[in-house]
Amino acid sequence: MTPILHNYFRSSTSFRVRVALALKGVEYEYRAYHLRKGEQKGTEYRAINPQGLVPALTWTDGSVYTQSLAIIEFLDEAIPEPPLLPRHPAHRARVRSLAQMIAMDIHPINNLRVLDVLRTRFGADDDAVAEWFRLWVGETFGTLEHRLAQEPETGAFCHGNDVTIADLCLVAQVANNARFDVDMTAYPTIRRIYETCMALPAFQGAAPRHQPDAE
Amino acid sequence: MTPILHNYFRSSTSFRVRVALALKGVEYEYRAYHLRKGEQKGTEYRAINPQGLVPALTWTDGSVYTQSLAIIEFLDEAIPEPPLLPRHPAHRARVRSLAQMIAMDIHPINNLRVLDVLRTRFGADDDAVAEWFRLWVGETFGTLEHRLAQEPETGAFCHGNDVTIADLCLVAQVANNARFDVDMTAYPTIRRIYETCMALPAFQGAAPRHQPDAE
Incomplete structure (x- = not known):
């Protein structure tokens, strides 16, 4: 399946993950949750990320990843090129x-x-x-x-x-x-x-x- | 040289790093900075960690590492056993x-x-x-x-x-x-x-x- 990024345009943690996805060349579906309207706290999104925070990433196998830096390090390990961390x-x-x-x-x-x-x-x-x-x-x-x-x-x-x-x-x-x-x-x-x-x-x-x- | 842990007994980020050092079997010098007295903001410690926050780790080669999770992942990469992260x-x-x-x-x-x-x-x-x-x-x-x-x-x-x-x-x-x-x-x-x-x-x-x- 195509990965899905659950996010919000103005969320800076979402911004970090969008850059990582772009650098790694990952095509994804953009799914928006309006934070001011509390859409990230709804039951639909809570079933994806019980913490009710964006971003979350639904990966190709249906697994859900949360916490922006954990998502980015996952992407870096799953898709090594170009690396987002030096080697040493x-x-x-x-x-x-x-x-x-x-x-x-x-x-x-x-x-x-x-x-x-x-x-x-x-x-x-x-x-x-x-x-x-x-x-x-x-x-x-x-x-x-x-x-x-x-x-x-x-x-x-x-x-x-x-x-x-x-x-x-x-x-x-x-x-x-x-x-x-x-x-x-x-x-x-x-x-x-x-x-x-x-x-x-x-x-x-x-x-x-x-x-x-x-x- | 012996590593030096710059920390404070009650700091929970210091506690994390102390556990990691113990699990990795690293002997270290314990150097305390009393946070309530602002000792971490003094010029002496600012020369070690300009952010004025504990913990910081002076490593065997004199390099200084800061930010508790970055320190812990460094220890995990420098001393692989026992691992503090799974493999997959x-x-x-x-x-x-x-x-x-x-x-x-x-x-x-x-x-x-x-x-x-x-x-x-x-x-x-x-x-x-x-x-x-x-x-x-x-x-x-x-x-x-x-x-x-x-x-x-x-x-x-x-x-x-x-x-x-x-x-x-x-x-x-x-x-x-x-x-x-x-x-x-x-x-x-x-x-x-x-x-x-x-x-x-x-x-x-x-x-x-x-x-x-x-x-």
Whole structure:
């Protein structure tokens, strides 16, 4: 069967997986769940992913994969070319640590469901929510910029001259930042890598505004 | 040189890495940073890990590894036995997705630095902070219990009868839950796996209360 990507155009974790699928040359059916309308919490989708979060990937054999980084590493193991991780364990660890700085230390805290709780339980208004978003981006992007600018392994991309999982996370986060007016002035290396990635068809085609459910 | 683990007894991400080091039979120097006193933000530690977060691992060659899951996968690649991930890509993806449900969808939102911001910016008191903590545990543990109870791959541990990365995350989270009085009644499978793990010397020795900086 054709793989099915269960996702949402604006979800940055979905964006990561769309890039990976494009780089691996996987054709897939795009199935959209409108997060603002809570479609990911419906019984139909819960039967696919009981966690009620996007993305999920229904693979060719009908198996369902969840959690964006787990999905991407699965794709990388199932379809080795082009690799999304370098070969040497030390280099793989560097790429994973860069990816996880974004995937662990920024994204979960700034996720829609967390922002909703800030509004409903703590009375946060739009300004307070945006400030919260920018706080956690800044906490990590300062160090991320420092690492990418200083570490000799950085190349055209986060690690050398091939796209890795770290680039997928970086690009999706930068795209997300634009929605909350994050000032990117202090992050020239991050911006450079973002621009380099976005010049590639795999990233362009996976961008939120090019998805069928884009508003 | 002897590896150095930069960590804190009560940090659950540190706990994960301590278990991995024990399972892999790695002797290491234990270096403690008191998070409540902000020692991880000092210039000395920032020179090791500019992100100012624990854990970090200084390896035998002097290289520094950061981000707990990246460190654990590095250890698993550098020291293959005993493996902390199964061999088949589909199984590896299941283990990683279980691990990431905890490492992405619970831990970052309930991290000390986030709870501190809830207090200082939103006036959250101890009760409100504890409620926030339990909310995010409950959001994910309900599904985690469902998956572990229903999926046939679950065995004595999260995946079959060998310890994997998912177990490291599960145990550290359950230990953390106790500090916020999380009611574990609804999670019998999680509790069973926790107890099975904690009967093993590698988990026992890595537990917060057995560390040199334990209070």
